[in-house]
Amino acid sequence: MSYFKKNLTIPNLLSVFRILLIPLFIYLYLERSAVDYGISAGVVLLISGATDMLDGYIARHFNQITQLGQILDPIADKLTQATVVICIAIMHQQNKFLIPLVLIFLAKEILMGIGSLVLLRRGARPTAALWFGKVATMVFYAVMLVIVFIPAMNDLAITILVAIVAAFMVFALIRYAMLFFQLLKATPKK
Incomplete structure (x- = not known):
């Protein structure tokens, strides 16, 4: 079976679709001159989240797990999450509490990437x-969807929601760090 045929799976196509x-x-989202655009951006984000859950389900239940998919899926996740955080920070730039969320998100992803390497x-x-990690991701998407769908939300509400997301991200990072050090200890240096 050729590399192309082996990797031409529904989960991989869904991951590429999410990137697109x-x-x-x-x-x-950034072209918010009309309310419809904000709603449309929220629908796009919902579709992205739904296809994320669907691709994992299909891959596991129909034995369509591929090495390419194991790379594509997290790339699609992280690119989508980074895009949403940055776009929301741009749209609500008067709210200075979004900057720490962006920094926490970037630090978490960079540290986890380095740990994986x-x-x-x-x-x-x-x-x-x-x-x-899955709970932190679900909280992230739920909060980001609320912020996207309610563009006129006041700064206090956004700050509270962002603090909740940040807390879950930090919790997930700490738990993954603990696991990383356990794996590191159990794996001899090459």
């Missing part, structure tokens, strides 16, 4: 997303 939705979300260099395989 990113420019559409940016355009619709360290484990791979040692011959260990980084773990798949665990319950605390």
Whole structure:
């Protein structure tokens, strides 16, 4: 079976579709001259989140897990999340509490990426997303959807929602860091 045929799976196509939705979300969300655009951006984000859940389900239940998919899916996730955080920070730039969320998100992703590379260099395989990572992602999407769908939300409400997302991100980062050090300890240096 050729590489192309082996990787031409529904989950991989859904991951590519999610990546292709990113420019559409940016355009619709930042071009907020009409209320319809904000709603349309929210619908695009909902579709992206739904296809994220669907691709994982299909991959596991129909044995369509591929190495390409294991790379594409997290890339689509992180690009989408980064796009949403940055777009919301741009649209609500008067709210200075969004800047720490952007920084926490970037720090979490960079640290987790470095941790994965360290484990791979040692011959260990980084773990798949665990319950605390999935909960943090679900909270992230729920809060971001609320902010996208309610463009006139006041700064206090946005700040509270952002603090909730940041708390879940930090919690997930701490739990993954603990797991990283356990795996690092159990894996001898090459």
